[in-house]
Amino acid sequence: MAIARKAISPEQTNLPFAYRQYSPDQLRDVLRKMYLIRRFEEGAEDSYMRGLIHGTMHLSIGQEASAMGICMPLHEDDQITSTHRGHGHCIAKGADVKRMFAEFFGKTTGYCKGRGGSMHIADVAKGNLGANGIVAGGIPIAVGAALSSKRMKTGKVVVSFFGDGANNEGAFHEALNMASIWKLPVIFVCENNGYGMSTSTARSTAVKNIADRAAAYSMPGVIVDGNNFSEVAEASHAAAERARAGEGPTLIESKTYRYRGHSKSDRNRYRTKEEIEDWITNRDPILLFETELKEFGIIDDKGIEAVRESVKQEIADGIEFAKQSPAPELSDLDRYVYTEVA
Amino acid sequence: MxxxxxxxxxxxxxxxxxxxxxxxxxxxxxxxxxxxxxxxxxxxxxxxxxxxxxxxxxxxxxxxxxxxxxxxxxxxxxxxxxxxxxxxxxxxxxxxxxxxxxxxxxxxxxxxxxxxxxxxxxxxxxxxxxxxxxxxxxxxxxxxxxxxxxxxxxxxxxxxxxxxxxxxxxxxxxxxxxxxxxxxxxxxEGHYTVPIGKAEIRREGRDLTIVATSIMVHKALEAAETLSGEGMDIEVIDLRSIRPIDRETVIESVKKTSKLLCVYEAVKTLGIGAEVSAMIAESEAFDYLDAPIVRLGGAEMPIPYNPDLEKATVPQVPDIVSAARDLVKGVR
Missing domain, CATH: 3.40.50.970 (Thiamin diphosphate (ThDP)-binding fold, Pyr/PP domains)
Incomplete structure (x- = not known):
């Protein structure tokens, strides 16, 4: 992951955070990863339509800046817990799309050897302790990982991603309270995409902003434009610094939007086409970031085309890898339920 | 040392x-x-x-x-x-x-x-x-x-x-x-372990197997002691672990005694007694049974406050004595 870097020169001090903090190479890589997330999910959706992937999936298309902005300031050994809408978090934390596709295809080369699928995608080696099928299920687990970090003095910061729906679960409140009283190195990241399945936050949540909940647990509550990479990265950077300094947790509310439905069964009856179109046309996180990069002379159209091409190839290779990978043996059906004793 | x-x-x-x-x-x-x-x-x-x-x-x-x-x-x-x-x-x-x-x-x-x-x-x-x-x-x-x-x-x-x-x-x-x-x-003193998944035979006997859990082990042992005065020789197994469950010890015991009584405090139906009974019914021990299997478990109700009612909700020593005696004597 990124290594913090001082401002390049004094005249750049008015630039947004990311352009002061990260090198042009790093920023181009962020763009590439945002494309990788989007194309991965489009590839997964396409494979699902073709019947190559069964079950269901929850796509985060439109939320790429949030995943990348939060993970960019993290170290490789920092940890995350993720959600049912977790493909972006997984890629942002460093996962290989080959093994993610393989997991979705139910193959042994997948991150979970075909046992977890989309909803339990994980990459423990890169610090991703797993997506979660239970809303808010990962939040207390992240607090536990942060407790390990503090007790074992590993210096790790733990990020707990969750959606707006999770903020009305008891686990959210219990976890925030414990993280605060024990001053644990954890960052709570609420990706508020406006809807818990079909129910808007306005209808489900008594406070205007989910970040307002932070006051109840004596921690900073920060609201960011989740579609603005730099703004998200700045908040995550500050929260990680605070966590590493032993000052405790932060709640970041990243306001964003999912273009696709909740899952594959969604008929989009709870929101208008105009609302969706407005976000896609005017607030797309990749388009916004790309425009900024061009404006600051970090990339040109040719460079962008090269990024897109290389991502396209990586996705095609990933799908091919998944197709060619072996399926699990039925004779291994009950493996991994318990730890095999040698 | x-x-x-x-x-x-x-x-x-x-x-x-x-x-x-x-x-x-x-x-x-x-x-x-x-x-x-x-x-x-x-x-x-x-x-x-x-x-x-x-x-x-x-x-x-x-x-x-x-x-x-x-x-x-x-x-x-x-x-x-x-x-x-x-x-x-x-x-x-x-x-x-x-x-x-x-x-x-x-x-x-x-x-x-x-x-x-x-x-x-x-x-x-x-x-x-x-x-x-x-x-x-x-x-x-x-x-x-x-x-x-x-x-x-x-x-x-x-x-x-x-x-x-x-x-x-x-x-x-x-x-x-x-x-x-x-x-x-x-x-x-010091460090020792008891293996998870292994039942323990607390009392050996030939006439009846009682499979009990937790506090019911002690009540079953008391009942077995009482019945030994009447000439009955009762085996008491302390299950100790319900997942994994020790099939072998229970099956071997029932093959020896040909009779099974399950005693546990939890609500009787859909519980340990059902599992242990099914375990026997599915095993070669089924052919050895001389009487229907009997379960003694908690009543199908919440635990009441009043002490007499509370005691009546879960199996007590006289209940076990009576059920065991009937089984050994072939009353049912």
Whole structure:
């Protein structure tokens, strides 16, 4: 992951955070990863339509800046817990799309050897302790990982991603309270995409902003434009610094939007086409970031085309890898339920 | 040199196991409600906080769901938490983390993690605590693959099984009957383990097998003693572990005695008795049966407050004596 870097020169001090903090190479890589997330999910959706992937999936298309902005300031050994809408978090934390596709295809080369699928995608080696099928299920687990970090003095910061729906679960409140009283190195990241399945936050949540909940647990509550990479990265950077300094947790509310439905069964009856179109046309996180990069002379159209091409190839290779990978043996059906004793 | 054996209470035996494990392994720590200066609702943690400090004997807020989740998260990231539920009834508040997370995390992640977590549940009736503090919910958790579920019946086993649970790489749920906490028995000094998944024959006999769990082991032994005065020779098996369950010991016993009585405190239907009965019905021991299998379990109702009603809700020694006698004499 990124290594913090001082401002390049004094005249750049008015630039947004990311352009002061990260090198042009790093920023181009962020763009590439945002494309990788989007194309991965489009590839997964396409494979699902073709019947190559069964079950269901929850796509985060439109939320790429949030995943990348939060993970960019993290170290490789920092940890995350993720959600049912977790493909972006997984890629942002460093996962290989080959093994993610393989997991979705139910193959042994997948991150979970075909046992977890989309909803339990994980990459423990890169610090991703797993997506979660239970809303808010990962939040207390992240607090536990942060407790390990503090007790074992590993210096790790733990990020707990969750959606707006999770903020009305008891686990959210219990976890925030414990993280605060024990001053644990954890960052709570609420990706508020406006809807818990079909129910808007306005209808489900008594406070205007989910970040307002932070006051109840004596921690900073920060609201960011989740579609603005730099703004998200700045908040995550500050929260990680605070966590590493032993000052405790932060709640970041990243306001964003999912273009696709909740899952594959969604008929989009709870929101208008105009609302969706407005976000896609005017607030797309990749388009916004790309425009900024061009404006600051970090990339040109040719460079962008090269990024897109290389991502396209990586996705095609990933799908091919998944197709060619072996399926699990039925004779291994009950493996991994318990730890095999040698 | 032989290890010295002293008389300790069941609660002291558990406390000793936790202290030994914490001395031996920095990663082991305790979490729970009021387990610090208060010493735990049943004084099981006692003064451990004075020896190990508040970082390792951690009082949690009254947050069973979140607390259980913190324990799961700590376990998958290198610690060895022992989480005390103040009453086993409060498992209901933590079920999400126990059933969906702790039990399945290793499997869902294709074996990439283990969850070395111990949860302790003070269980059972007899304390006048009424319906929400007296349940026996072990079969609920016994129904969940990924968990191991044990019910030590003696101070010796309470220590040995807890030490085995702490060393186990997978989540182990321990149900401790509250009325056993003060029961004394021989407990060796130092470290030893009792294997999870092995039943123990507490009394050998030829006329009838009683399979009992937890406090019912002692009631069954008392009943067997009474009936030996009437010339009946009764075998009593302490199941000790309900997941995994020791099929072999039970099947071999029934093949010998040809009669089976299951005795447990939890609600009679859909529980341990059903499992043990089915285990026999599905095995070669079925052909050896000389009488229908009999189950003695808790009544199909919540535990009442009034002490006489409370006692009547769960099997007592005279109930076991009567059921065992009828079985041996072929009354039913």
């Amino acid at each position: 032989d290890t010295a054996v002293r008389e300790l209470s069941y609660a002291q035996a558990i406390q000793e196991a936790m202290a030994l494990a914490m001395e031996a392994d920095e990663r082991v720590f305790l979490m729970g409600e009021d387990i610090g200066v208060y010493g735990g609702a049943f004084q099981v943690t006692g003064d451990l906080v004075e020896r190990f400090g508040t970082d390792r004997v951690m009082d949690t807020p009254i947050s069973e769901l979140g607390g259980a989740g913190v324990a799961v998260g700590a376990a998958v990231t290198g610690m060895r938490p022992i989480f005390e539920f103040q009453f086993s009834d409060f498992a209901t508040l933590g079920m999400e983390q126990i059933v969906n997370q702790a039990a399945k995390m290793r499997f869902m992640l294709g074996g990439e993690v283990s969850v070395p977590l111990v949860m302790r549940f003070p269980a059972g009736s007899g304390t006048g605590a009424a319906a929400q503090h007296s349940q026996s919910l072990e079969a609920w958790l016994g129904h969940v693959p990924g968990l191991k579920v044990i019910q030590p019946a003696t101070p010796h086993d309470a220590k040995g099984l807890l030490l085995a649970a702490i060393a186990d790489p997978d989540p182990v749920m321990i149900f401790e009957h509250k009325l056993l906490y003060k029961m004394k028995g021989p407990v060796p």
